Amino acid sequence: MHASSSAILLGLWLVAGASTAQGATASGEGARRIELEPNVSGASVEVAVSPGLSTVLLFDSELVLEGTEFEGRDFFSNVDSGRTTMRLVPSARVSPGEKFRVAVRFRDGAAPVGASFLLVVHPARADALVEVYRNKRTVESYQEETREARAETLRCQDENARIKSEHGAPGGLAGLLAVGSVDVGGLAGRIVTKSVTSGPKNALAADKIHTYRSTNRVALEIWLTAQRSEAPWVASGAALRSSTGIEVKVLRVWQVAPVTLGEPRRVVVEAEAPADASRGSYSLKLWEDAGPRTVTLSGVTFP
The missing domain is CATH 2.60.40 (Immunoglobulin-like)
Structure with a gap:
């Protein structure tokens, strides 16, 4: 499939979603607070x-x-x-x-x-x-907890508004325009298979890697192949980090079918588009649910 055709099909998927889509793991940003009674x-x-x-x-x-x-x-x-x-x-x-x-x-x-x-x-x-x-909690600690709760509420409201906006949008190209994922610049795609480096301990081989960028999203399309006969592998989460260590918020991880020995399987990772998505390189880590097998890719660039 040509890069332009693949970019269009992936763009349509970003809006339409899929029944097998899996929610990405929360990023865990900020300090975690533990109270000991x-x-x-x-x-x-x-x-x-x-x-x-x-x-x-x-x-x-x-x-x-x-x-x-x-x-x-x-x-x-x-x-x-x-x-x-x-x-x-x-x-x-x-x-x-x-x-x-x-x-x-x-x-x-x-x-x-x-x-x-x-x-x-x-x-x-x-x-x-x-x-x-x-033990004792000060007035300041209650105030801080209130501020954190308010910030979390606002974040959830923004996330719910985004989900409602996407689900209420029409399908196809009209849907991409409706949710503001594309503008007159369109959806850009790039083949980065040869420039990406796979981790030495990767459980799977990455045969093809494509990256995409729209006005507010980036995505990676990876074809993975099992290198030996093991239990089927399904991605349950992903982490995308810049070369400076800043983590990009992953919105969803989607996989067409479990990876088994033989046929390559496609995994798509969608994330918020960082301001410098067109500059620098990123690292991607994929993992399975409650399993030790991971896939690490470095040197990932976006259009």
Whole structure:
């Protein structure tokens, strides 16, 4: 299929959607807040970590450094503990789904006397900043929570408005115009198969890679092939990052059929168009649901 024809067909799909479309994983942007009550039980709080990505635990109380317990310390390339902080960076030795327990004790002896965290390895995402609060909450903390709730409400309202706008739009080219996804410049496409680098640990081979850009969206179209006979592979999430480490919001991941040994299968990733979509390169990581097999592509460029 010629690039121009492929661009038109993909553009129509972006509006029409598909019954097999899967929602992308939330980006996890901003700080995560954890409240510890005086009567908290011994249950561990789950915190997402990922190889090579930094996770910082920020406490509102001073820690007893010698009282920290860390299971699997050797699987982390960086563990930096301070009076009120702990920075964690897993090494490449960890695998998706692995869990490591970390327990800390607070110096003042007030309840709760400590906290326990379960570090769960994710193939591409980590909780960048986790703020841990205990006991009394100040007026400022309530105000901050109110601001965060208001911001989340506005974000949900914007997302609902976008979804309603797309679902209420006509199909075909008229639909693209109705939701503002194309203008007189049209939908641009580019074949980037030869310029993209595949990760050395990729579970699947990328045979063809096309990228697209409209007025407010970017998309990648990838044909994946299994390299050995294993269980069928289905993409459940994607992360798209710029060369400077900024993560682009992924809107959806769609796959025509599971990847099995033999025939290439198409996976489409749609994301918000960053301001510099036409400049620089990006990296893409795809992963399956609750599985260790991932696909990493670097050097991705958009028209």
